[in-house]
Amino acid sequence: MDQIERIQHFETLLDRIAPVLGNLEEALDAFDGIQEDVQELSSYYESDEWRDDFEADEAGKLPADLKRDVLSEDGIYDVLSDHYALTVRLLDTVSSILKNR
Numbered sequence: 784m785d786q787i788e789r790i791q792h793f794e795t796l797l798d799r800i801a802p803v804l805g806n807l808e809e810a811l812d813a814f815d816g817i818q819e820d821v822q823e824l825s826s827y828y829e830s831d832e833w834r835d836d837f838e839a840d841e842a843g844k845l846p847a848d849l850k851r852d853v854l855s856e857d858g859i860y861d862v863l864s865d866h867y868a869l870t871v872r873l874l875d876t877v878s879s880i881l882k883n884r
Contacts, residue, residue, distance in 0.1 A: 814869075821866050828859045
């Protein structure tokens, strides 16, 4: 690879890396910002209150127009599972980066 090709190659890398890092920073800020919400949702899902709310919905005691995605067992479970999987993925990614530095 001659000098011009080398510079062009590394310029391409720089142009690809910089915006991804910016996007990752924004995404991590947002991810950090929901951690208390995740913990609160998890606590609710594991509580007697959630079970009471779920049973009330099943019995038709809640207003028909009430948004109730939170009472879907799969909905909360999937979100909490995704959160866990992404957290593990972040840990694996960081570990790999640090090992290869």
